[in-house]
Amino acid sequence: MPPFVQQAAKEGLLAQSSPKGTDQVPAAQKDPQGRYYAMMSNYLSFIYNPKQANPAPKAWNDLLDPKYQGKLQYSTPGEAGDGTAVLLQAQHVFGDQGALDYLGKLQANNAGPSSSTGKLQPKVAKGEILVANGDLQMNLAEIDKSGGFQVFFPADAQGKRSTFALPYFAGLVANAPHADNARKLLDFLFSPETQAKASDAYGIPARADVRAQGPKAEKVTAAMSGVAVWNPDWNAVLGRLDADLAAYRKATGQ
Numbered sequence: 476m477p478p479f480v481q482q483a484a485k486e487g488l489l490a491q492s493s494p495k496g497t498d499q500v501p502a503a504q505k506d507p508q509g510r511y512y513a514m515m516s517n518y519l520s521f522i523y524n525p526k527q528a529n530p531a532p533k534a535w536n537d538l539l540d541p542k543y544q545g546k547l548q549y550s551t552p553g554e555a556g557d558g559t560a561v562l563l564q565a566q567h568v569f570g571d572q573g574a575l576d577y578l579g580k581l582q583a584n585n586a587g588p589s590s591s592t593g594k595l596q597p598k599v600a601k602g603e604i605l606v607a608n609g610d611l612q613m614n615l616a617e618i619d620k621s622g623g624f625q626v627f628f629p630a631d632a633q634g635k636r637s638t639f640a641l642p643y644f645a646g647l648v649a650n651a652p653h654a655d656n657a658r659k660l661l662d663f664l665f666s667p668e669t670q671a672k673a674s675d676a677y678g679i680p681a682r683a684d685v686r687a688q689g690p691k692a693e694k695v696t697a698a699m700s701g702v703a704v705w706n707p708d709w710n711a712v713l714g715r716l717d718a719d720l721a722a723y724r725k726a727t728g729q
Contacts, residue, residue, distance in 0.1 A: 477556070477709045480646065481506075484508075484511060487649060490647045490651070495662045497665050499683050506646075510646050513642035514643050514681050515643045515678035516640050517611055519557065519560040519641055520609050520610055520628060521628065522606070522609050522627070523599065523606045526602070527605050535565075539580055547581070547606045548589055548598070548607050549595075549607060549608040550589045553720040554590045555591060555592050556641065558592065560608070562574065562578070563639070563712065567637065568631045579726040582728065592607075595608070596609065596617050597623075599623065600621065600622070600623025600624050609626075611677065611698060611699070616677050637705055638703075639707055645661060667682070674695070675691065679692075679695065
């Protein structure tokens with residue numbers, strides 16, 4: 476996940492490769508030097524327990540309500556990719572300092588740090604907590620299996636809901652012991668046939684010429700209806716990540 480694949484490339488851990496079909500991956504979703512490519516798109520999302528979080532939270536400011544004290548949790552920025560995404564989305568909505576101010580206030584309701592986003596899903600389903608962060612692919616897949624929570628995208632003060640893509644990236648490891656087999660695997664992953672199967676896991680094909688189809692793709696489309704999608708500059712995010720995480724820890728004491 477970003478920005479960690481960009482970090483791996485920066486540290487020389489990835490080699491240049493040219494998997495077949497990656498010419499169909501949009502330029503914004505791949506490395507200009509060919510070290511990594513978005514394989515499947517996904518999006519930051521949030522979940523809530525519909526039975527106990529009533530009325531359902533709709534806006535960022537709703538999450539500051541004292542009724543969520545100890546009943547809200549999100550994975551920790553810097554420890555989980557989805558947690559880092561929460562910080563980035565807060566910056567997008569509130570601005571850099573506004574995000575720190577908001578997350579500082581939210582800390583009054585936060586049940587504590589979490590290094591795993593996936594572990595928050597069953598806690599919401601059981602009602603141990605009522606709200607958590609997640610990603611759309613993981614959340615919809617779990618709802619399909621056991622239910623217990625619903626997806627939402629918090630709105631800003633103007634009522635606008637937004638999110639951004641959290642693609643799963645793939646690339647060739649530098650000095651890979653079986654590089655030829657790795658290249659064959661990458662060709663397979665970016666083939667039209669394999670890309671078309673992304674929707675089987677509630678993912679979005681990275682190739683622009685492959686369209687997600689089927690009932691699961693329709694659920695993704697329905698969940699994203701009315702949600703604006705913005706695109707981070709991941710290299711810029713990586714460049715300031717250490718400073719942003721330090722500021723986050725200071726603002727939240729976490």
